[in-house]
Amino acid sequence: MKQEVPIIIGLVFGLLVILGVFFPTLGSLGVWKKTIDDWFLLATAWAVGVGVINLTQIHAKRIRSKSKGYFHSIWLLICMYGLTVFGVFFAKTPSNSGWQFVYNQLLAPMSATVYSSIVFYIGSAAYRSFIAKSLDSTILLVSAVVVMLAAVPLGRFLLGAWINQASAWIMNVLNSSGMRGIQIGATLGAIATALRILVGIERSHVGGAAE
């Protein structure tokens, strides 16, 4: 019953939500759907708490066993709990000057810096992978060059307005048709996976293997 009960609960509530979306005025389906939505929001908030406990357990274990790089775990726990205590008991609102300092001078710049470091990896990957070894790779190379030049004012400055028109054609015709196919396929796959989870064929989320 350890796996069957969660699967039955998932099936019942999943069906209620699906039917509530398509037939909101049928009986009390609409009311049930709204109620389940509220429970979902509560569960999401609880999930954050579960995540914090899980992180603490994993990193406490690493600290106890003094694994390689365990000082990173110490720093993570200090930052996680320190910021939580500061926010809940001292700052209390986002307009607090201390909270603003932590956010504007630490969190936001560090987050932007980490995200910006991707440019180095993209540059290196582009240099190594955009080689015209075959017809397919040549088409990819030419498309990438056109789109990259059109994405900046330098392209129009060097080559004229036609580079922007060529890039727009690539994005609106070639790219859109390919993306449409990919997204339809991905959506059909997501529907199939959701149905498998609902009816219990897929059980990895409750600790079992797929049937």
Add this chain to the structure above:
Amino acid sequence: MNWEKLRNIDRRVLYVLIIVIIALALIKPIGFAIVPSQDTIKAYDYIESLPSGSVVYLGMEFSAGGIPELMPQIQSMIRQGFRKDLKFIAGGMWVMAGDMAEKAFSIVADEFPGKQYGVDWVNIGYKPGGEVVLEKMVSSLYETCVGVDYYGNDLNTLPLMAEVPTIKDVDLISVFCTGTPGEREYIRHVTSPYNVPIIAGLIAVNAPQAMPLVQAGQLITVLTGMKSGAEYEVLVGVPGLASAGMDAQSFTHALILVFIILGNLGYFLGGRKQ
């Protein structure tokens, strides 16, 4: 000459050149002309067509990493909107939504001193729950926010919230996102069922995925990364961070293209070895 070496240039050389190029372009910009594209003009024209007093919902679905590409778009839209006496409600499903909205509206105090919080704009902040939040917003913004805004103010004391009881009642949704949840969730829960028009501001890497949505009519248009931010700044007449960054972006793209050419020369002249 050993052409094979062109294919195996140490990546650290590229990294150093990128840093030098970006620094030089930021310190000594050339100022290439920024010509607005049709996509950005479409967004600008749509905002211009809204009557005074219209309410725009700003979906701040990104975190600090998206600031360089999305914040110029948002602030330009706010400038244009406030000149036309539009009103804004900002919030989102991402954790930093409230912080991003606060940062976006930081320009108001200096540039629009006559605009009043609660009357002309409201920041409802981050709401947990992913796309289920949008389902709640369709029923009641007040209940979704549990009665308070990002700063803890009672929503009943904010006149703008009385005009807009649900997200269906806004005149336009402008969602700015770097991932999921993003524009698709708004289309699924708000735009398609209730015919609320939507403009999407995306980072450059996500823009190709949204093109089918524009062609299907589900999105009015897509603003793409820092380039659209710079174009919007040109249209609004207030150059900012995006305009300043375009020279750096131009030269970085050029540098990467030079290295791609070198790699191809190394491949073809070096005997096409794998």
